[in-house]
Amino acid sequence: MLTFVIFLPLAGAAAVVLLPKEREPWSKWIAALVAAIALALVVFLFIDYDRDAGGFQFIERATWLRSDNSDFKLHYAVGLDGLSLPLLLLTSFLGLVAILISWRIDLRPREYYAWLLVLETSLLGVFSSLDFILFFLFWEIELVPMYFLISVWGSGNRIYSAWKYVLYTFFGSAFMLVGILTLGFTAGTFDIRELGQIGAIHDAIIPAWAIFSLIIIAFLIKLPIVPFHTWLPDAHTDAPTAVSVILAGVLLKMGGYGILRMSFSIMPDVAKDASVYLASIAALSILYGAMMTIIQKDLKRLIAYSSVSHMGYVLLGASAIGTVGLTGASMQMLTHGLITGMLFVLVGMVYDRAHTRNIDELSGLAHRMPFITTMMVVAGLASLGLPALAGFVSEVTVFLGTFERHEFLTTMGVVGIAFAAGYILWTIQRVFWGEADPKWAELTDATAWWERGPLLAMTAAILAIGIYPAWMMDLFEKGVGPIAERLG
């Protein structure tokens, strides 16, 4: 079942690519259908997950690679727990959203939808893998569709950005591979559940902290954390809207997920020692990202930098080394995925209509596009951490979890949300409010179902989490509980 879910988009991609040229218009319908089925199946898994039992469920396992000469064994092993399930849900949800909002793509649509679906498979795989090498495999596969999507369907300096994205990520995963192999050699297994049981690492061929650093670099780059963040604004700015949505919504979460699932649960001792450093760079990232956000002129770049800031909260929460902080961190991944995804959808819509993202050129859009404005305000408010919307829940949980351990750094993080209010509101003030500009008199509001539907669904999700977060939070707690326990 889970395997089917993971590879369903891949099959869909194959189907789309193999469509004959004259059937090209079908491609988006096939893609949407496949994504919708995947979403439905994930929802089913979400409901079917036994919350009382917790732990990994829906496990599917097979030996994939076996070496007789050494204990080098790789498994195809997938399964879900409280941490991965919501992220899987987020992935499949945003996967569908991404396809819907690219309904009007007309440049090589078959390839486009196929790559989107391949991307979805790789992301589903990342969050479901129970074998570290398998995780790494899915982690790397994701590069290819991203590379194509940015470089072919992007805008602006797309080729440079695609490069930057790929090389940065590849750089990080290079270290991760060595880290994984060293770890696997030390522990004698790559199985994540078994790795979760090994004790402190003492006599590895390189010190435990070195293994930890090798692995976490990749995650920090992906998250991204200052100073490894400069790929993000470029990639976001030049990627097509749907890809920005996935990138902000899901791809960054791979980093956070990795930190929680790999770095922290496998090497709790090192993580504990490192927590103060991690919290420091997290706080730095939050403030740095926020400061950078304020002066951006390009809407997408602005949101991209805000992601840098917001993903800092994930690391901050993680460095709390406690259930509350970890839950907050994982919650933050989910809510940031929804909120920033929505922001990118909206910016994409504005860009599609106005053909510019320069804040200085835009003004008074609220007159022409009340619906988009309303949604922008909702998403913006959620992003700045307004209570009753999703962002607040996760951020406050992060703060509550972290404050005890890192008082000063958490305070810095709290200051970050004041910045968030600043850049979000200032942006809305400049772009949407103000006199109606005759230059924009011809713009139309979002009216099509494939525009409104995703936005309303995202709003509903943001509200649902914001008002009653327990339905997600309990699940996350089940997921991070064991990790927190190991962290002691």
Add this chain to the structure above:
Amino acid sequence: MTDVIRLGPELALLIAAGLIVLMDIALPVSREAARTKRALGFALALAGVAGSIGWSAVLIAADEQGEAFSGTLVVDDFSLFFNFLLAGITGMIVLASADLLARTRFHAEYLALVLASATGMMLMAGAVDLIAIFVALELQSICLYVLVGFLKDSRSAEASLKYLLLGAVSTALTLYGMAYLFGLSGATGLRDIAEFVSASGGDSGTRAALVLATVFLAAGLGFKMAVVPFQMWVPDVYQGAPTPVTAYLSVASKAAGFAVVMRIFLVALGEGLISSDWATMFAVIAAVSMTAGNLMALVQTDIKRMLGYSSIAQAGTFLIGLAAVAAQDPQLLLGASSVVFFLGAYAFTNLGAFIAVIAISQKIASDEIADYAGVAKRSPWLAAGLAACLISLTGIPPTAGFIAKVYVFNAAVQADLVWLALIGVLNGVVSAYYYLRVVLNMYAQEPASEETFQPSLSLGVAMAIAVAGMFLIGIYPNPLIQASESAAAVFG
């Protein structure tokens, strides 16, 4: 008789080569006959390859393994693995040469030389006596000298000159090294040399001579493996040689080089102090090869030359496996099997890439990477195949390159060579730039012309086989892993 049976795979190729030459002489010279001869030669060559593969399979099925020809040749899992690999590569090269053959009158000679050099390569993998190794080495070398110059134009001839000159120097080095090895041990059989090396090798009286012999051998064979600093010929020759021959050099010749290096170093020099010496040497060479190869590839504009530099880097990566061999038993096998596995995986990938280059370059009449712009629009399947191969070379899943990367770096880590693994993976990042740049050119740039094109049938088939194999290894690597481990088990 046993001897001949065990020589079967090689004989199949030789017989095919002989028949091709005879057929060429026997049939009359005429327009119709030329076409028939070409087709017949093509078929005979493929039949020879098939026979070779089939015979190897028979040897396995009949469990017909062991020494032959008074201990100069051995049929074991290692040599059988290389039989399959080299015969397979040869078949692919024959397929890939179809277009080249159509343009030359020496098609019979071409095929005969390819098959003869393949025989030499197989013998290199199977020979366990220095004399046999030397002669086999030379057989394939001399055939390749000619093949490199086969186009007989200015560039091809120059490439041949360089290849020959460096090759001859390397042969001299090898020979001198072998002489010292013989002088030290009094034997030419690898097992006998191993006895000497493990008994007294490395004591202070003979150490200098042993080091000298080892280095000379490594240098002479390093020419075949194309590792720094014995790699200088590679880019020039790759660029100048006919593309199928380039592919052959980069895959088969390299594989045979590694096979013979593994035979000599693991069997004869695998024990005693000297093994840690050469392991360190190989580790350094690996690091330098990867770095230099990748760095130099960065700014190349000619795709064949770029692939040449990249193959230097790849060779460095294989060497990691050899360097990892120095440690104790189980690791030794992992290092060796990682090299074998990598060679297998790399064969499909590189062949795929070269075949695509043959097909594309011929149509766009250029080897310049810049001219690959927009090929995805003009020939989607070729572009996709080339892109897949380049992605595999980069080491991105789900391709053979990824598994190979994981496997070989795993061997390095297990042999305590974390630093080498780190250099290796970081080099992977560098390599991503120049590999994916080609992909980018094909997909994200506008084509100069809208005219579409298709590869010829034989190229298409070869391409399909290569790409399918590459993905198959990437997705289900177990059979190849098992095969390479049993091959490596020979050295256990």
Add this chain to the structure above:
Amino acid sequence: MPDIREGFVWAIMLLPLGSFAVISLLALLGLTRPPRGGGAPVWNARFSGHLTIMAVFAAFLLALWSLETVIANDNARVGFGAHEWVTVGLLHVDIGITLDGLSAIMLVVVTGVSLLVQFYSQEYMRGDEGYNRYYAFMSLFTASMLGLVLASSVLQLFVFWELVGLCSYLLIGFWFHRDAARRAATKAFLVTRFGDLGFLIAILLIWSQTGTLSIAGIQEVALTGAVSSGVITWFALGVFAGAAGKSAQFPLHVWLPDAMEGPTPVSALIHAATMVAAGVYLVARFFPVFASSEEAITTVAAIGSITAIIAALLGIVATDMKRVMAYSTISQLGYMMMGLGVGGLVSAIFHLFTHAFFKSLLFLGAGSVNHATGTFDMRRMGGLRKYMPVTFATVLVASLALVGVFPFAGFWSKDEIMADAWDDRKWVFFVALAGVFLTGLYVGRMLILTFGGEYRGGEATEHGERHGEPHESPPVMLLPLLLLAVMAALAGFANINDDFSHLLEGSVPERAHALLTEGHFRLWIAFASVAAGLSGLAVAWAVYGLKVVQPESVRNFAQPLPEILENKYYLDALYEDVIVKRGLLGGAAILLSLWDRYVIDGTVNGVARVAGWTSAQLRLAQAGQAQLYATVVFLGVVGAIAGILVVNPP
């Protein structure tokens, strides 16, 4: 009457929330806009008003019931259980209801004023294209404010605390096409949020120290001394930062005058009567905590005092009628803080109570004036007494209440504050007295400029209609004015026999009663304050009415004070120009972006460039000469031999 059930208390909040939900859902479904073919929209905008008013009215009735329940329970807190909202590890966040004297009074005030304002708005906002939006936001605001009052956990409180800030933001920016409005909205949100950071940090601090988020629990902890006094002080200061932001206390008061860009009923409800008082409510709610820390309570008193005076001074120079009132509001909030700062929980809340009526009355009166003249600029008014007698009368009542003239509401509450101050900290008393004088001064000036003299013009109203002669407002607007005038006149008698005090004292834990200051009525204080107020009025009359001295010459005489005041102590300039524009945007952020682009990205691109350069150099070694290659081979051989023999000599 039976005690109110918990569900009904929730309903007080949920009714307006429902109204908001219905209106916004209809809007999202597109039913509030004309259908595509033309014609009337399905949902007539007027319905939104009706819906809101009904909801708030029902809430008002329920609020009265709640108040009755509290009184019937001997003013004690009515216990309702808590409900689990989120539980993560040790973190239990419960939501529940605090129903005691304090919250019941607030409920009544909020629903009551809101009801009147919504009623008034029907006419005031008539024809505005954002009519639906207006009522949706007003409903949301009312709901959030009620939620804030009812919250039993500090986190729950914070949620609604932020939501009222949101509504304030949305309503200030209601006319989003105006530059001033959009700026003011952003400013209001940001400045209050700045204070809220303190509040949030306080919450984090208290949770990390005590593990509880319940308000009662925190009070308990503070009183029993279970945590160190340092924590208590920091917590109190953090909470006060939040309160200072919302209640526009110095130095965070700068947003409130600008907030007058919103529609006037909004100013009346949010920026006069309720939301700005939330800070006072918050401090009162945590009064036991504040009172446990000398530093904290002193800070409250000091900030309150400063605010009261500086805002009153600003009120004297403002030319915009609403701004005068805004400064007045700030000043009065300062009074409330002063009251709290001297331990006068009762007096402060009592002042909040009376202030809600007369200040919203003043704003609605100003709205009425604007309705008539189309301007808030007092320099363009004058003589309105003749044109709008009812408005004048009600505003006069409110003004007198504001100045604290016997027997209007303001007199009673202000007097209690001063009495408490005399008992607790004498210097506060004198500050307050000075403040009363200044209040008289600016109130008198405002009255005379607006209603006295001759009519000086006017201009288009806030939403575009143009009037000729000023005229009295329609009854829908006057009715709330009259009702509020009655309250402004009489609300002061609510505490004439200490009913109010007992009600509030019931909301403070038993153990904290000792911390309350019981200021006793002193006749001389009453006389003194009335006298101060009246003298302020008299001076204003003399300068602006009789023109004994020309305002210009007073102005020239007092230089540079007027200039400083006209520039609002240069605080706006400091915040916006110096700190935000120069320091942050022009300085730090620019530096950071340069760093980002040239150092971080420069490193990244530099690595690539170095690799490219190295590559370009290295390839030159590949010079094409075969013999060179052979040379390199032999160099390698010699190097390898040397290397091995050096590393590992025989």
Add this chain to the structure above:
Amino acid sequence: MSVDLEHYLVVGAILFATGLYLALAKRNFVGVLMGIELMFNAANLTFVAFSRFVQSDDPLSGHVFVIFAITVAAAEAATALALAVLLYRVRDTIDVDRIDLLRW
């Protein structure tokens, strides 16, 4: 005075070095080839000397090796000289240092 293994080895070494110099430094391709042949001969001499002097179960295998080496050298020379002719045809020169079209 006697002639020992080392004498032959040193002669071989000198020949090898001389050959190497020729191979590396001579301009004409034939000159280079001569150097390479000299290197082969040095190795062969070394082989034969070892055959004569060192302990071995099969000392004559050194001689056999040399026979093969000579054969190989002849084949290689034939190929090389054919190539020289070809090169001369396409490039009008067989000066190794001028054949550097393929580079960088």
Add this chain to the structure above:
Amino acid sequence: MDDTGTVIAFWLLAVITVGSALMIVAVRNLIHAVVFMMVSFVGIAGLYLTLSADFVAVTQVLLYVGAISVLMLFAIVLTPGGSRDNAETFLRLPALALTVLLGATLAYVAIDTDWSLADRGGFTDTASAIGDALLGKYVLPFEIASVLLLAAMIGAIVLVRPEASIEEAEE
């Protein structure tokens, strides 16, 4: 080997061999160089004789002196435009340095090593023993070598014969 005749022969031959090898470097005429090479090869054949390797010596003379040298002369004659001055390239000095270094290393290693010497006389009748070995133990290399020679022959033909135009080839 203490036999005085052998000693004298060795020194004489060594001097001839090495001397003419050095002359190849030194002479300014390519043809002369080839001649010196032949002398050197003959000297080596002589050295083989002192090592009682008569069969090898014969082969040496036949193949090197008889075949390879002649081939080289042919090559020189067939490339009349090539440089005849036997000049060095720009790599002369590095090559010299490298040569000296490597030669010294080789000589040092040769002298320094404790070879496990066998106290054994010279061979007698190597020809038949080698013949046995070639057709016995080393029959495989022998066969390969024959293929190799064939391949080299084909290769040489391919390289030298010009590629006919398509029409011509298809005749």
